Amino acid sequence: MSDLAIDTGNPELDKKAREWLKWDKNEKTLEEIKELTSHRDVATLKKLLLNRLLFGTAGLRGRMGAGYAQMNDLVIIQTSQGFGKYLTTVNPEAKTKGVVIGHDSRHNSHRFARLAAAAFLNAGVPVYLYGKIVPTPFVPFGINQLGAAAGVMVTASHNPKEDNGYKVYWENGAQIIPPHDTGIQKSIEENLVPWENAWDTERAMAHPEMSDPLEEISNKYFSMLASSMLDKDMNKASPLNFTVTSMHGVSHNYMVEAFSSCGFKPMIPVKEQMVPDPEFPTVKFPNPEEGKSALDLSFKTADENNSTVILANDPDADRLAVAEKQPSGQWKVLTGNEEGALFGWWAWFRSRQLTQHISPNDCYMVASTVSSKILRAIANKEGFHFVETLTGFKWMGNVSYDLLQKDKTVLFAFEEAIGFMNGSEVLDKDGVSAAMRLAEMATYLLKQNMTLTDKLHAIYKMYGYHTSNNSYYICHDQNVINKMFERMRNFTEPNTYPKSVGNGRFIIRDVRDLTTGYDSSQPNKQAVLPVSKSSQMITFSFANGCVLTLRTSGTEPKIKYYSEMCATPEQEDWAALKAELAELVEAVVQELMEPDKNGLIPRAD
Template structure:
């Protein structure tokens, strides 16, 4: 690159431009920045260079491109240098214990993983670097199996194709939480200049401190998965044919191995989505949570093969969507809360088949606060324990770890965004293990001439109907989002929240604000769950029993709402409950989110 004159009119920005040009060695991102300078795109330069991606949901996630506010080689190097320095400073054994690094099949993921490895090698930390793409749950699994000091997974999960991410696990096998996230962020800011050898990927390939754990870990993972099956012989004789999609991600070969080791017949693959493809050509959003819009090809493949159950992984295989063909010929796509209900029931059932079964008083299930309370209802009737955490598996994984350290049995954890932890060997969501749990349960039910849908209805009849109404709006303007939530906090004067919606028809009983720490239901008005000022989250409990949460996403430009009403087991009119919840949600959205006034974009159909 020739000499570039830098004079933006902003001295701070000029310094950042020069800094980037000095440090970045990637021709593509260097060229992008040079173009912005030559075109005098000052606003874009300020946005990209005067801001930095901060640790959010246990790491970084963002659009790939030039600048400190995006995902690129230089940001990966800086992040890894900061993490490496922090790790060895707080853990004297980290160099010997090592760090596990994996990656998905997105653009740049392979390269990002090796740039991360170079940073750890620079401070003398051994590296367990997966030689090819792996499911995200393989990283936390390997951290525990090899007693590593930490783990890094390069993935943006189900985000659009232009995004990538950097997910961090601690030595307990769970995603990092405070104070490590703050400590890592501070360390990153102290290690911005690339170290000697930071760009030397040839060194990574030849360093004796680097090893590939894939063969060993695969053998351990699938052996444990096979051993966890309730009745392998019954699996072999399953009357069902399963259809499986990898959603252009990493999971196909791993799901093949999972079906083999768990003694199932081969599944029907969705061939168009079977092979990894970072451009996700057949789906607008590579996210099976989007339901029918993401599963069209799965329906076609299943219909052609006379298959009645679909198992769909997201691109990094940590989540699982399930669909079942109905007698009408239509497909029912289970929500995450519905999957949580049937998986929770199944894992409780399986625990009773152990010899001896663990005492209910020592058993635990976990769900995030925005997920269905169906596990609580099951726990109350069956005698085991239920714990609610903040949103995200970083919270559930750490709670699970603490319980296991106390000698407790953790049977299951889930969140409504189709994330399921159905094995204590992985303290994070795991779409491969969850798929095998669903396949075994569907087989068990089919032999009783019962479907997953019918079992879900049985669960509601036994423990009470739980109806949920969840969705989201898209908003790219943080100022608009902040204004919306501040309006709710000062609704009829300073520090006042809405007392009702729909002209008093639906009255608010309690308000919990986990952004500020306020909870009107507590004697001291202080929230029990941890508070995070980095995201917006307000929960309204209405006098009719509805619990409704409004929150922003840590990884996407979304304002999400979650709502639920619960019936007692003897309440038969489920339709009336659904109608009441639908009307309440409509009023909350109209009066508090004000989509038209705030220019919010509805969830795509």
């Protein structure tokens, strides 16, 4: 199609269409834009070409397809050029330290990783490119082991099969945080024209500054896992049969090696899901956080193999879901907060066995603001420190790094979305190491004639019962989402928030709005945690002790809510507390979110 054939009636759009047709060398996406222009589909072209994927949760994530608003070869090239230019500007040592690049098993991930590698090499940055699919934690771990300046993981984690992503890490091994995200975005926009050799992946693979660190990093990672075990002899004698699913993702071979390295007998794989498959044929959503709907085949495999514990990784293996068979024969899928309680207790117990010489005053645990405060309750009683951060491991990883620079010990960090950081060798969530810690914990507890569920109840009896009620609604219309949150900020008149829900039954004591920076609980009414105007997040603290947060997802079209009520160790009526929380949450949803009026789609369990 010639330039002259493009005439949509919108000069800016015509310019972008010509630009795309000139720069894109991928036949499929090039043809998509050609087709749209020939049919003068102005609405779709505007959506794809006049908008650009912006850095969100430490990188990009979106639907694969043509246009600047989606994930494709050209966007990967432009993103990597911008990142490469920014990296060498703010950290000239990157030209000797290099970057680590990994990828998952999704459609296009292999190619995206190699196009990214070509861009960094063109920017004068050496590349450590994993030759095979790897778990996401291998990128931050590799950065620290190799002394690299940054890292990229091509993955969309647990998103639907149509999506892909580009996750960015800094030289400290943690995901990027401001101001790097805006700096990289600006640099991308300044380096949109593909550089010479940008599309030549064969040249990149043969480049002298390109190397594959997989064998070295694998050996170091599994050696680290093995040495982190409390008692490998105990593990070898474990009578437990662990059923493991990789959810059609990258983890199967790595989990086989992890079980061997840590002394356990071979795991029982969910065979239908152990081979990487970007189509995710056996699950509606490849997300073990969805619970029972994603674990049907795991239950079946476990039941057939006399297995009582299920370990489920998401497709890029940075998260871990856990289920345990109950005496009734039913399966209990632990929530992320319940896992967090168990991991937190286990981290503290292990530290007292392994590092008694370290004072509790120098020990820390970290959790995001929407996660359970069970770690705070344990910390208050045991004498170590608890730190709360904004949502996401980019914040927890960077806070942990800062603590390590002060010679502090970071024992554990978690987010309720089944993300766990055990120790500080990987400053990000890691589903492989979490699985090993869980297997070790379950084995130890069995020796004490306890199950995971038994221990969870014991933790609540000792530190106080913590009950959560978390879920989400799907909404694809950003205008609906914005109006919903603006209504909460101007509830009865401008700049007023709701004072109660449930016909006055549940009184709202304080409001923290991390979109605007308002916090009624602070003397100056200014929030302590960082503020982000690009995302919606409001927290309501109720007079009955409930804390409830409404926020938008950074990676999916979801409005999420998180709530928790905590009892003292002396309070025994857990059922009443749970029922009260359920009633409060329902009142918030109906009165503040108004799902029926706004056309929100509820989570489908």
